[in-house]
Amino acid sequence: MNQLFETPIEYLKGTGPARAEVLKKELGIYNFEDMLRHFPFKYIDRTRFYKIREINIEMPLVQVIARLTSKEIIGEKHTRRLVAQVQDDTGVMELVWFQGIKWVEKYLLVGKAYIIFGKPGSFNGKAQMAHPEIELYSPEALKRKGNATLQPVYNSTEKLKQYTLDSKGLQKLTAFLIEQHYKDIPENLPPYLINKLKLMSRADAYRHIHFPADAAELNEALRRLKFEELFFIQLKLLRNKLLRVQKFRGNVFDKVGHYFNEFYQHKLPFELTGAQKRVLKEIRQDTQRGVQMNRLLQGDVGSGKTIVALMSILLALDNGFQACFMAPTEILANQHFQTVKGVLGDDFINIALLTGSTKQKERTKIHRQLEDGSLHILFGTHALIEDKVQYKNLGFVVIDEQHRFGVEQRAKLWRKNVVPPHVLVMTATPIPRTLAMTLYGDLDVSVIDELPAGRKPIDTLHFYENQRLRMFGMMKEEIAKGRQIYVVYPLIQESEKLDLKNLADGIEVMSREFPLPQYRLSIVHGKMKAADKDIEMQRFVRGETHIMVATTVIEVGVNVPNASVMIIENAERFGLSQLHQLRGRVGRGAEQSYCILMSDVKLSRDGRIRLETMVRTNNGFEISETDLQLRGPGNIEGTQQSGVLDLKLADLAADQQLLLLARHTVEEIFEKDPQLAHPENHILHQAFMSKKDGLTWDKIS
Template sequence: MERKSFFDTPIEFLKGVGPSKADVLKKELKIFTYGDLIQHYPFRYIDRTRFYRINEISPDLQYIQLRGQIVEKQILGDVRKKRLVATLKDDRGGHLELIWFQGIKFVEKNIHIGKEYIVFGKPNFFNLKPSLPHPELELVAEAKKEFQTALQPVYSSTEKLKLFFLDSKGLMRLVYTVLQQVAQYIEETLPPDIVNQYKLLSKKEAIIQIHFPTDPKLLQRAQVRLKFEELFFVQLRLLFNKQVKKRLHNGNMFSTVGDLFNSFYKNHLPFELTNAQKRVVKEIRQDTYSGLQMNRLLQGDVGSGKTVVALLIMLLAADNGFQSCMMAPTEILAIQHYNSLCSLLKPMGIDVGLLTGSTRKKQREHLHEALMSGELKLLVGTHALIEDKVQFQNLGMVIIDEQHRFGVEQRAKLWKKNTKPPHILVMTATPIPRTLAMTLYGDLDVSIIDELPAGRKPISTLHKFENHRLRLFGFLKEEIAKGRQVYIVYPLIEESEKMDYLDLMNGYEHIAKTFPVPEYRVSIVHGKMKAQEKDMEMERFKRGETHIMVATTVIEVGVNVPNATVMVIENAERFGLSQLHQLRGRVGRGAEQSYCILMTSHKLSSEAKIRLDTMVRTNNGFEISEVDLKLRGPGDIEGTQQSGVLDLKLADLSKDQQLLIEARKVVEQILENDPSLIQEKNLNLRLYFRNKGVNEITWEKIS
C-alpha cells in the first residue's frame, strides 16, 4: 500500500476503534485519519519507572504508581450517592482505598479480588488519610504485553471520549496500534543535508520517540526535530508564496514623484517627518517603482504617524494617475482618518470621499460616479468599500488599517477591484513580536515606525492603589484646571456577583459626586449604548464640552483628543498588556505631558504584577508585545486565530523563538539557491507543495 493512502486511512478502520469511537474522535479531537492520530502528540509525560510504597504517600506527590493486590471491594452509599471502594494491599502490608464515583458497574465487574495490579493516580487526602479516586488499573500479568516506556505519554482527552474508554491510556493504546502498522512507511520530509547539519533525528525515529520515549534525551531530540519541521514548513510556505507572488503579479509602476506629493511634502506637512517615517516612505517608494506588486506591513505604535505616511503614498498614487482607498475596521476610526486627511489636504483643495454603513443613498451615488469617472482619487471607508457596487476607474493603492479585524475574504475583494492588482499596505498600531510577525506576516515585507513625532513627550505611567484615590482626584482637578481632559476606564459595565471589582455605573456615580456640576462636566460611554448616543458623547468630549469621559474599552481604538492628558485605568490588573498599551495610547497626542495611572487593589497575581511593572517601566510597544507573548502565548494574541498559520501542534512561538529564526534562515538559503525547488535534494519539499496544493496561488492566500 502507498505511504499516502496508509496515512489517509479513515480512523474507523483502526483495530479497536470502529464507527462509534471514530465518530467521537472526529467530533472531540478532529481525528479523522491514521495521520491525524499520529499527530495527536502527548502534552506531558509521567515517569513510570518508580513504584511507591503505600506508607510513602504524602500530600506533595502529584501522581503515584503502586503495585499490590486487591483484597476487598464493595459498593457503598445510597442510590443517589453510590461509590465503589476497593482496598489495595502492597508487599509491606500497607492498605489504600481506591474509589470510583462513576462507571461503578463496569469497574466493579472488571476488578478481581486476589489479583495483582499496577495502580496509577493522583492521591487525595481526607483527615490526613490518603486515597486514590478514579485510578488507572492494569493487571501485572497483562502489563508486560503493552508497549513498555519509562516515560508514559499523557494525551489530552475529554469527558465524552472517556465514556468510550478513550482516556489518555486508551488513546495511548490506539497510537501504539497505529504505529505498529504505519511506522515503516514514515519517510523523511526534510532535505538530508539539513537533517545532517543540525543532527536531527529522522522523522520516523522522532515520531516513535515523541509518543514512546526510551529516555529523556531522546524525547527532547524528538521534540526539537518535530518543532523545527513545523516551523520550517510554515516559513517555506510563506516565503515560497511570497516569491511566487512577486514573480507572477506585476504591479502598477509609480514612476513619478509629482506635484501633489512634492507640494504637500514641501509646503503643507504640519511637522517634520521623523527619520523612521522617511525610511518607511522610501521603502514603499522603492516597492511601487519596482514594477512588482507591493505587499507590505507597516507597524507603528499609537501616535507614531502612520496616517501621514499613508497620505503621502496616496498622493504618490494620484501623481501617477491612480486612485487609493483606506479601509478601517470601525466607522469611528474611518471618520477619524477621513477628518485627518481632510484637515491635512484642505490647503491643497483635494477632495477625500467617505463611505460607511451610515452614508446616505444620494451621497453614495455621487461617490460611485466620482470613483468610476476617476474624479475622486482618495476614498476612506469601512467594509462598505468591498461592496460590489463600489467600482474604481483605476485603483492603484489599498491601505488597510488594523487588518486583523477583517476576514481574508473581505480583504481579497479589494484586491480584485482593478485589472492589475493594486499595491497593498497593511497598517497596525498593535506592535507584533518579531516571531509572531515572521509567522503571521512572513510573506509580507515589513516596515516599522519606531520613533514618535518631534515634540511628543513620553507618557508617564504610574501604578497606584486604592488608598491613593484622594490624591488621584486632587491631581485630576489640577489637570482640568489647566484646561486638560481625562479618561477613566472601567473593565465592567454592570456589577458582577462573582467579582468585587468596581463597575462602570457605580464608578460614574462616584465620579459625578466628586466632580459636581456646574464646575465639572462628566460624560459616559460604553458598548451597550446606541451608536448615535455613543458618537454624540464622544463628539462632546472631542469638542471639549466635557472634562471627564468615564468609559469601558470602547474608547481603545478610534478616539483622538490631543487635549486629553490623563488616562486612569481602574482595576488595571484585569486588562491584558496589549489592551493596557492601546488604552494608554489614547493620551499623549498633544505637546503637553500626559499620564497613565493604573489603579489596582493590593491583592495581585504574579502575572498581573509583571504586566503592571512592564507598563510602568517602558512605553515601547514592541518590548511590551514580547512580554505579552511570553505571558499569554500566541493563540491569545488578537488576530492570530483567523490566520490559519498558527495551527502548530508542538512549536510555541513564545518559547521556540530561536528555532523559528533558524528555520527561517534555512528556508531563505534553500530558496536563494533553488527558487523552484528542482534540485534532487529538495524534491520532497516540492512534493510537500504538491500534496498541500499551496502552489495554487490565489488572492485569498494574500494576508
Template sequence: MERKGFFDTPIEYLKGVGPSKAAVLNKEFGILTYSDLIQHYPFRYIDRTRFYLISEIGPELQYIQLKGHIVDKQLIGDARKKRLVATLKDERGGHLELVWFQGIKFIDKNLQIGKEYIAFGKPHFFNSKPNLPHPELELVSEVRKEFQTALQPVYSSTEKLKLFFLDSKGFMRLIYSILQQGFSLIQETLPYNVISHYKLMSRKEALVQIHFPTDSKSLQRAQLRLKFEELFFIQLRLLFNKQIKKRLHNGSTFSIVGDLFNSFYKNHLPFELTNAQKRVVKEIRQDTYSGLQMNRLLQGDVGSGKTVVALMSMLLAADNGFQSCMMAPTEILATQHYNSISSLLQPMGIAVGLLTGSTRKKERDKLHEALKNGELKLLVGTHALIEDKVQFENLGLVIIDEQHRFGVEQRAKLWRKNSNPPHILVMTATPIPRTLAMTLYGDLDVSVIDELPAGRKPISTIHKYENNRLRLFGFLKEEIAKGRQVYIVYPLIEESEKMDYLDLMNGFEHISNVFPTPQYRVSIVHGKMKAAEKDMEMERFKRGETHIMVATTVIEVGVNVPNASVMVIENAERFGLSQLHQLRGRVGRGAEQSYCVLMTSHKLSSEAKIRIDTMVRTNDGFEISEMDLKLRGPGDIEGTQQSGVLDLKLADLAKDQQLLIEARKVVEEILTEDPSLIQEKNLNLRLYFQKKGLSEITWEKIS
C-alpha cells in the same frame, strides 16, 4: 505529510475505533486520519522508572508509582453515596488506601485480592494520611512490554472521549498500533542535506520517540526535530507563496514622485518626519517603483505617525494617475482618518471621500460616480468600501488599517476591484512580536516605525490600589484645573453578581458625585449606546465640552484628543497587556506630560502582577507584545486564530524563537538556490506542496 496511502486512512478503520469513536475524535480534536492521530502529541511525560515506598509519600510529590499486593477491598456508604476502598501493601509492609467513587462495579468485579499490582496516581492526604484516589492499576503479570517506557506519555483527552475509553492510556494504545503497522511506511519530509547539517533525528525515529521515549535525551531530540519541521513548513508555505505572488502579479508602476507629493512634503507637512517615517516612505517608494505588486506590513505603535505615511503613499499614487482607498474597521476610526487626512490636504484643495454605513444615499451616489469616472482620487471608509456598487476607474493602492479585524474574503474583495492587483499596505498599531510577524505575516515585507514624533513625552504609568483613590481624585482635579481632560475606563457595562468589580454605571455615578456640575462635566460612552449618542458624546469630549469621559474599551481605537492627559484604567488586572497598551495610547498625543493610572485590587494573580509591572516599566509596544506572547501564547493574540497559520502542535513561538529564525533562514537559502523546487534534493518539498494542493497559490490568499 506522508504520500497518499496508509497514513491517510480514515481513523474509523483502525482496530478499536469504529464509526462512533471516530466521530467523537473528529469533533473533539479534528482527528480524521491515522496521520492526524500520530500528530496528537503528548503534552507532558511522567517518569515511570521509580517505584516509591508507601513510607516515602509526602505532600510535595505530584505523582507516585507504587508496587504492592491488594490485601483487602470493601464497599463503604449507602446506595446514594458509595465508594470502593482497597488496601495496597508494599514490600516493606506499608499500607495505603486506594479509593474509587465512580466506575465502582467494574473495578470491584476485576480487582483481585492477593494479586500484585502497579498503582499510579496523584496522592491526596486525609488526616495527614496519604491515599490514592482513582489510581491507574495494572497487574504486574500483565504489564505490556511494548508500553514500557521510562517517560510515560500523557495525552489530552476530554470527558466525551473518556466515555469511549479514550483517556491517555487509550490514546497510547491506538498510537502504538498505528506506529507498529506503519513504521516502515513513514516518509521523510525534510531534505537530507538539512537533516545532516543540523544533525536532526530521522522522522521515523522522531515519531516513535515523541510518543514512546527511551530516555529524556531521545525525547528532546525528537521534539527538536518535529518542532523544526513544523516551523520549516510554515515558512516554506509563506515564502513560496510570497515568491509566487511576486512572479505572477506585476504591480502598477509609480514611476514619478510628482507635484502632489512634493508640494505636500515641502510646503504643507506641519511637522518634520521622524527618521523612521522617512525610511518607511522610502521603502514604499521602492516597492511601488519596482513594477512588482507591493505587499507590505507597516507596524507602528499608537501615535507613531502611520497615517501621514499612508497619506504620502496615497499622494504618490495620485501623482501617477491612480486612485487609493483606506479601509478601517470602525466608523469612528474611518472618520478620524478622514478628518486627519482632509485637514492636512485642505490647503492643497485635494478632495477626500468618506464612505461608511452612515453615509446618506445622495452623498453615496455622488461618491460612486466620482470614483467610477476617476474624479475622486482618495477614499477613506469602512466595510462599505467592499460593496459591489463601489467601483474605481483605476485603483492603484489599498491601505488596510488594523487588518486583523477583517476576514480574508473581505480583504480579497477589495483587491479584486482592479484588473491589475493594487499595491497593498497593511497597517497595525498592535505591535507584533518578531516571531509572530514571521509566521502570521511571513509572506509580506515588513516596515516598522519605531520612533515617536518629536516633542512627544513618554507617558508616565503608575500603579495604584483602591485605598489611593482619594489622592487620585485630587490629582485628576489638578490636571483638569490646568485645562486637561481625563479618560476613566471600566471593564464591565452591567453589574455582575459573580465578580467583585466596580461596573461602569456605578463608576459613572460615583465620578459624577466626586466631580459635581457645574464645575465639572462628565460624559459616558459604551458599546450598548446608539451610534448617534456615542458619536455625540465623543464629539463633546473632543471639543473640550466635557472634562471626564467614563467609558468601556470602545475608546481603545480611534479617539484622538491631544488635550487628554490622563488615562485611568479601573480593574486593570482584568485587561490583557495588548489592550492596556492600546488604552494607554489614547493619551500622550499632545506636547504635555501625560499619565496612565492602573487601578487594581490588592489581590493580584502572579500573571496579573507581571502585566501591571510590565506596563509600569516600559512604553515600548514591541517589548510589551513579546511579554504578551509569553503570557498568553499566540492563539489568544487578537487576529491570529482566523489566520489558519498558527496550527502549531509542538512549537511554541515564545520559547522557540531561535528555532523559527533558523528554519526561516534555511527556507530562504533553499528558495534562493532553487525557486521552483525542481532539484532532486528538494523532491520531498515538492511532494509536500503537491500533497497539500498548494502548487497554485494566488494573491487572493494573502493573510
C-alpha cells in the same frame, strides 16, 4: 499526501465503525495521520521506582517494586473487598480492590514480586493504595510495558470513555498504529536537512513523542516535530511571497510630482522623523520595481503612520492612480478622513468618506466620481469593497488595523483593478517579531519606532484603590492647567449590565467629586446610539467638557491633543495590548501626559506583571513580547482568524530560536532553489503541492 496518513481510522485494527464514528465526532480523528497527531498532553513519569518508606499521601502517582506477602477477601456484599499486603526492604503497604475482585485475586501470587503503580493513600495510619495497576516483576516486563518510561496521557471525553477510549484506550490504539506502520510513516524533510540540523527522523519522532523512554528522547521528538510545523509555515509564506513577485506585476510609480512635492514643501505639519523617512523610502523603492507591493507598517499609536500612508498615496496620485483608505470602524475611518482633510486643505485634491451612514445622494456622487477618476482618495469602512464601488484606476490601498477584516473582505479590494493595487497594511498593535514572522511572513515589514519630535513619553502610574484621593488631586491639578481627562471602565463582555453598572457607579462618583458648574462631564458607552455617542465625543473634542467617562469604545478613534490624563479603572481586567492602546489616546500634544492604572490591592500574578510592564516601559514592542509570553499567540488580537497559527506543538513564545532557525533554513533553500526543482528538494516540493500542506491563505495576509 502519503497513503498511510490518508487511511480512514476505521481501518485501524481495534477501532471498527462505532469507535471510528465517536473518534471523528469527539476528537476530529478521521484518519491515521489525525491519530498520530493526537499528541499526549502530559506524561506520567514511570522512570522512577520509590521505596515504600519514601511514599507519602501528597504524591500524585508512584511506582514501587514489592513482594506480595498475603492476600484475603474480606466482608460481604457491599463491603466485600480484596486486601493484599506487600513489602520491600524499607516497609509494608496495603493494596485494596473493591471491584474485579475474583480476577485480581487469581492473578495475585503470594511470594512473587510485582510492579505496583497508583495513587498513595493511608488507612488506619498504614500506607495504602486502592485499585493500583499491578504486574509481575521481571526485567522483560519493565521494557515491554513501558513501566520504566514516561507514560503518555491523552485527552478523552465522557462519550469516548463509553467505548473504552479513555487515555489508556487511546494509548493502545496509537501503540498498535505505530507498531504496525512505523516503517510506512513518510518523511517530509530531505536527508541533507535532517543531517545538517541533527534532527530525529519523522517516524522516530512520532514513536518517541507518544512513547518516550526518557525526557531526552521526548525532547528530541518535540524538537523535530516543532521544527517541522514552523518550517512548513515559513515555506508556505516565503514561497507565497516569491510567487507573488513572479506572478503579480505592479504599477510603476516612477514620478515624484506636483502632489507629493507641494505637500512636502508647503503642507506637511511637522518635520518627518528618521523612521518615517526610512519607511517612505522603502515604499518608494517597492512601487518602482514593477512588482505588486504588499507591505506591513507597524508603529505605536501617535508614531505618524497616517502621514506616511498619505504621502505614499500622493505618489500614486502623481502617477495617475486613485487610492483608497479602509478602516474597521466608522469612528476610525472618519478620524483618518478628518486628519487628512485637515492637513491637505479643501482645494488641493478631491477626497471623500464612504461608510454605512453615508446618505444615498452623497453615495451616488461618490460612485460617479470614482468611475470618472475625479475622486482621488476614498476613505471608508468595508463599504469600500461593495461590488457597486468601482474605481477608474485604483493603484494604492491602505488598510488600517487590518486584522479586523476577514480574508475575503481584503481579497475584494485586491480585485478592484486589472493590475492589483499596491497594498499597505497598518497596525498600531505592535506585533512581536516571532508573531510577525509567522502571521505576516509573506509581507515586507516596516517599523516606525520613534515618536515625532517634541512628544514627551507618557508617565504611567499604578494606584491602588486606597490612593483614590491622590488620583482626584492630580485630575483637579490638570484641569486647572486647562487640560482634559479620560476615565475608562472595562468592558465586561460576560455582562453588559454589570458593565453599565460599573460605568454608572463611576459617573456617580465623578459627578460627586467634580460637580457642576465648575466641571463638566461627557459620557460615552457602547449601548448609546451612534449619533448620541458622536455628540458627546464632539463636545469633548471641542473642549466643552473636562472629563470623558467612557467604556473601551474610545480605544480607537478619538484624537484630542489637549487630553493629558488617561485613567483606567480596574486596569487589572484589561489585556496589555488594550492598556497600551488606551494609553496612546493621551500624549498627543507637547505637554507632559499621564496614564493612571487603578486596581484592586489583590492582583493575580499575570495582572501584576501586566501593570508592572505598563509602568516600566512605553515601548509597544517590548509590551507585545510580554503579552505573547502571558497569553500565547492564539489569544493575541487577530491571530485566531488568520488561519495560520494552527500549531499543535510549537509555541511562538517559548520556541523563538526554533522559529528563527526554520525561517533562516527556508531562506537559504529558496536562495539556491526558488522553484524547489532540484532533486534533493523533490520531497519539499511534494509536501508544498499536497492538498493538506498547500497554500490556502489569501494573497493579502
